[in-house]
Amino acid sequence: MERGSYGPDDRQLLETTARRIYTNAVAHGSLPADxxxxxxxxxxxxxxxLLDIGLIRLDEGSNRLYPMDPSAVQAQIVVPLGQQGADLLTESARWADTFSELGQVFRTSPQATVHPITEIHGLDNINNFIAAAVNDCRAELLTAQPHGRRPANALAVAEDRDVKALARGVRMRTLYQHSARHSPATREYVADIISHGAEVRTLDEFFRRLIVVDRQVAVVPASDNHHVAIAIYEKSLIAYLVDIFERSWERAQPFNVSGNQAERHIAADVRAMTIRLLTEGHSDPASAKRLGVSTRTYAGYIAALKDEYGVQTRFQLGYAMGRDGAALPLPAPEPDGEVDDLELVEAVEDD
Known part of the structure; x- marks a missing residue:
């Protein structure tokens, strides 16, 4: 074994059996070599x-084993390992750059249209694919993130990745639901990426997750359990998904608007959406999901409406809203038969 070539097995041996021998040698001053x-x-x-590392030295004259000061040996072991780690990180970055360049070649070639849709199975594979796609992004990144809260660890990973993309000059626009404004971790993440140039807005309506990278690849879910996603390379499909995003973006409220006026806008949107869901007869769990809140929070919205109208039951609430015109049906769809675009976008779970 050459010095500097030590690995995890050697360290584990040093932490266990070798440690006991070394400790015994220190306690007795030395140990008989035989x-x-x-x-x-x-x-x-x-x-x-221990002998190879230099923590134990054999004195041939006395044929005894003497312990050495670890601080005199540490640099001989740790520094080469650190250099190996730095070399591996550099090599890893070069591999990533090479794959990024090859990915750009593939996505801009006619070959991408031969297989316009690729299935990705497993959360780890989905997250790795998304990370690689975002790392390859050079011009524009569109993301729609449903539900109110995202795990703090997922936001930390996303923040590092997104800030790097913004530093490369990528234009980034992200959609959340209004309920995301009540998540401290999300607010912190949004404040950071906005400070680096991102644009973030929130919407009252429920939508599904969507990621579009450079308008060359879009990622949407392909299963209810979020363990399967599809990567779309077909230009016409991507253009359709971008159109859906743009329509939602125009209706959304900027996340970085502060003050009472912004809060009033959001509160009005949430109230209107709650009334809509209530009058359409959706169950509480379904309505809560569409608003991106818990069922308990949704029940609180209903309770607030009851207080507002001075009633005690939902039946009375429905009657009162209908009397005042609050529960009038939504306008009919346009004659061209368009459906709610937001319902056509499927979801992918995070990381």
Whole structure:
């Protein structure tokens, strides 16, 4: 074994058997080199490691083993390992750059249209694909993130990735639901990426997750359990998804608007959406999901409406809203038969 080539197995040996031998040597000042206990099948590898590292030195004159100060040995072991780690990180970055360049070649080639849709199975594979696609992004990144809260660890990973994209000059626009404004972790994430140039807005309506990278690839879910996603390369499909995003973007409220006026806008949107869901007869869990809140929070919205109209039951609430015109049906769809675009976008779970 060459010095500097130590690995996890050696470290584990040093932490266990070799540590006991070294501690014993320190306690007694030295150990007899010919002690048979040091040369059995269990202790011999540990003794060899201590001698090789230099934590134990054999004095041939006295045939005894003397412990050495670890601080005198540490740099000889740790510095080469650190250099190896730096070399591996550099090599890893070069591999990533090479794959990024090849990915750009593939996505801009006619070959991408031969297989316009690719299935990705497993959350880890989905997240890795998204991370690679965002790292390859050079011009524009569109994301629609449903539900109110995202895990703090997922936001931390996204923040590092997104800030790097923004530093490359990428224009980034992100949609959340209004309920995301009540998440401290999300507010912190949004404040950071906005400070780096991103644009973030929130919408009252429920939508599904969507990621579009450079208008060359779009990622949407392909299963209810979020374990399957599809990557879309077909230009016409991507253009359709971008159109859906743009319509939602125009209706959304900027996340960075502060003050009472912004809060009044959001409160009015949430109230209107709650009334709509209530009058359409959706169940509480379904309505809560569409608003991106918990069922308990949604029940609170209903309770607030009851207080507003001075009633005690939902039946009375429906009657009161209908009397005042609050529960009038929504306008009919346009004659061209268009449906709610937001319902056509499927979801992908995070990371």
């Amino acid at each position: 002690d048979p206990r040091l040369h059995d099948a269990r202790n011999q590898p540990a003794l060899d490691l």
